[in-house]
Amino acid sequence: MPNVAGIMLAGGSSVRFGGNKLAALLQDGVPIGVRSAEHFKAAVEDLLVVIPSGNDATLSIFDGRFEVSVCADSHLGIGHSIAHGVAARPDADGWLIGLADMPYIDVKTISTLASALSSETTIVRPRVSGQAGHPVGFGASYGRELSRLRGDQGAQSVVNSHRDALVFIDTEDRGVLHDIDRPEDIAARPDGMGT
Numbered sequence: 001m002p003n004v005a006g007i008m009l010a011g012g013s014s015v016r017f018g019g020n021k022l023a024a025l026l027q028d029g030v031p032i033g034v035r036s037a038e039h040f041k042a043a044v045e046d047l048l049v050v051i052p053s054g055n056d057a058t059l060s061i062f063d064g065r066f067e068v069s070v071c072a073d074s075h076l077g078i079g080h081s082i083a084h085g086v087a088a089r090p091d092a093d094g095w096l097i098g099l100a101d102m103p104y105i106d107v108k109t110i111s112t113l114a115s116a117l118s119s120e121t122t123i124v125r126p127r128v129s130g131q132a133g134h135p136v137g138f139g140a141s142y143g144r145e146l147s148r149l150r151g152d153q154g155a156q157s158v159v160n161s162h163r164d165a166l167v168f169i170d171t172e173d174r175g176v177l178h179d180i181d182r183p184e185d186i187a188a189r190p191d192g193m194g195t
Contacts, residue, residue, distance in 0.1 A: 002093035004114040004137065006044035007085035008037055010062065010100035011052040011074035020057045021180055022100050027187070032180055033061045035103035040135075041066065043110035044096055050074070050085040077152035086146040093117065095146065097155060098135035104175035104190050105135070113137050116169055123159060126176040127168040133176030139165075 010022055010033055022033030030038075041047045049062045052074040062068050071084035086095050094117035096110070109126060113135060116124040120140040126133045136155060138146060145158045159166060174190035 002114075002117055003046070003091075004044055004094045004096050004117050005089035005092035006040045006047040006110075006114075006135075007082065007089070007095050007097045008040055008047060008049045008066075008100050009078060009081045009085070009097065010049050010058055011071060011078070011081045020061075022058055022061050024180075024183065024186065026103060030103075031061055032103050032186070033058070033100045034065065036098070036100045036105075037062060037066050039103070039105055039107050040096075040098055040110055042107045044114050046089070046092070048085055048088055049100065050081045050088075052081075077150065078154045079149035079151045082155055083147045083149045086143060090143065090147075092140065092143075093120070094122075094137055094139045095143075096135050096137040099179060101180045102134060102175065102178065103180070104178050106173045106175055109169075109171055109173040109176060110135065112171075113169055116167060121162075121165050123162060123166045125159075125166065125168055126171050126173065128171055128174055128177055131177055132168070134179075135176075 023031050049066050049068050050071050051058045053070050053072045071081045073080040113124050117137045122139045124137040178190040
């Protein structure tokens with residue numbers, strides 16, 4: 001398996017949720033952010049959680065359990081957080097970029113995506129019934145582009161510039177499509193198990 005660094009973005013504002021959603025509890029009592037990070041860490045040994053500066057509540061969710069890095073510019077857009085995380089892992093063979101509000105992604109799916117980053121020019125993304133999901137992986141050759149991202153576009157601009165390198169990994173894991181924006185999204189589990 002290549003030396004893939006997991007970069008988990010935990011800098012969202014949680015406006016639609018009405019509070020810090022990463023601290024909200026899932027049905028089993030585990031915070032959303034912790035479960036997302038646990039699944040990532042089980043699949044990718046090197047995990048870095050990127051959090052916004054000045055957010056002690058988010059820091060307390062991850063600190064002591066996972067490696068955390070504070071991005072001072074995260075409020076300027078997700079691109080800054082991605083750039084910060086990738087720059088913190090310059091020697092990785094690739095980066096698997098995920099979101100801390102997606103706790104239902106199966107560990108096997110994350111592991112499969114990391115393993116698929118077998119070339120420095122590969123970009124991998126999960127797909128369910130034609131719908132592209134997260135996390136998204138980038139081979140080492142995209143480090144410079146990723147570390148220069150700014151604003152709120154995220155890494156989509158890099159994907160768009162290298163469509164010929166994009167490899168979709170088809171899966172039945174609907175967790176790759178299910179981010180939690182509102183409290184009701186917690187109960188609406190993508191595996192149909194409900195509460």
